[in-house]
Amino acid sequence: MDWILDKKKPICPQLCEQICVRIAKGEFEPNQKLLSVRDVALTAGVNPNTVQRSFEDLERMGIVYSIRGSGWYVSEDITFAKDTLERMLQEKTTAYFADMNLLGMQNDEIKNYVKEWEQ
Amino acid sequence: MSTLLHCENLSKRYANVLALNNVNLDLESGKIVGLLGPNGSGKTTFIKILNGLLTPTYGKVTIDGNEPGVETKKIVAYLPDNSYLNTWMRVEQIVDYFKDFYEDFRPELAYEMLERLGISPKMKLKTLSKGNKEKVCLILVMSRNARLYVLDEPIAGVDPAARDYVISTIINNYNPDATVLISTHLISDIEQVLDDVIFIKDGNIVLHQTVDEIRAEHQKSVDELFREVFKW
Incomplete structure (x- = not known):
């Protein structure tokens, strides 16, 4: 890593x-x-x-x-250490949602978008 | 940790130009320190005073308690900003030359680094490219087991891959008894390995802090802060 x-x-x-x-x-x-x-x-x-x-x-x-x-x-x-990892995951997710919100996506839309993106 | 380098009211005047103005500075052993400033800010003047190539107009400097001279030259490994080696010599001859000159020189380390960077000891210096010449100079300096390494622009002329090698050499060579003073304006390449950063502007030290203090205080990298402080 x-x-x-x-x-x-x-x-x-x-x-x-x-x-x-x-x-x-x-x-x-x-x-x-x-x-x-x-x-x-x-x-x-x-x-x-x-x-x-x-x-x-x-x-x-x-x-x-x-x-x-x-x-x-x-x-x-x-x-x-586990708490630290959890906090970092939360921070990354919060930041991702904030960025996507700025790009005009609502939270529900983001969830659907991620599901589709997986496939 | 003890004070290795001590400067008191250090000033240097060239005719009407004040190249260094009342510099007070203490550096401890075991540190990697960046001396950062734009062209003409006094970096090289300061470094030349440390190495006894210039004498201060006012004030004084001591290295491990001695003023620059025979005693300090034994413990200071200096990489000047331009090469002083005889270009007709072969790399191996220069290694021998350094072995004769400095008690603390480690030839095996020099040969190991030359090999890593693909420079043949049989080559004559004048047939090497500018970048490879600079690498040879740096290898010679880093092969000494010195207390103070003074590197004037060590990475300016070498390619990014060799730059990484230079940086890992500095880390690998880290010794709690030795201090490395690096002057450069390629800050982003080097800031992660620095303990302390000194900003020098018009002969004055305008900032002396640790990298993490700067980042915590300004929420920006040293490189970004430098661009701000020295904006035209």
Whole structure:
């Protein structure tokens, strides 16, 4: 998975969100080792200090824990990561509906449009 | 983290032009810092003072406690804005030359990077394209195990794929004891790897913040803010 980073927004919280998403999707299981700071920095093309801060923020939120000299691991309780994914899905959907409304579509029309688009 | 670079009331005057005006700046180790400003804003003057190529008119600068000189040259790896290498030399001869010159030079790293970028060590510098010449210069500088890397426009002349390689080299080479100072106006390519951003305008530092502070405060990328601050 590539990292999707919005250039207008601070990088650190975006990395936190995306790591949450990957945990919520099951890409990393509880107590599994996460990517290293360097791996994230290289694949996302971002500063290692920023990645470090993201992991520290995630640790404060209880989503990951660190083992000295080994790296970062997914916590037992991943509720917060799942909530983050849910919030992002809601945000994306809200934004999509708002855009479609601007293009002249009512909510019912949008739902039908999506169904037809699937086929 | 400790202060690596310290500037106090640093000013440089060329006849009637004030190229740097009372610059006060501290940079810590372990940071990647962007020095951003339009042409003629004082970026290169500042960088040349750090490397002892120019002396300040007023004020002073210290790197790890020493003023620019023999001691600082041991720990500062400098990529100038134009090449100073002898073009009749082969790439491998220049690698040897650097090995003789700098105690902290790591030839194996230089050869590894040359290979990755497809540059043969047997080639003479004058037969290389402008972009490949720039890559060689950058490889030589990044192959040193320095405390301060000063890169004056490292990505201006290289293609986008090599630009990505340069950026990953900077990330890969990241070391909590070393600081990288990059002057550029290709901001959008590089802003994601920067900790701090310094905007310099007419010899004055007009902004010194982290990338995330800028984005949080202005809801825009550093590149967009730059275009706004330096609008004609």
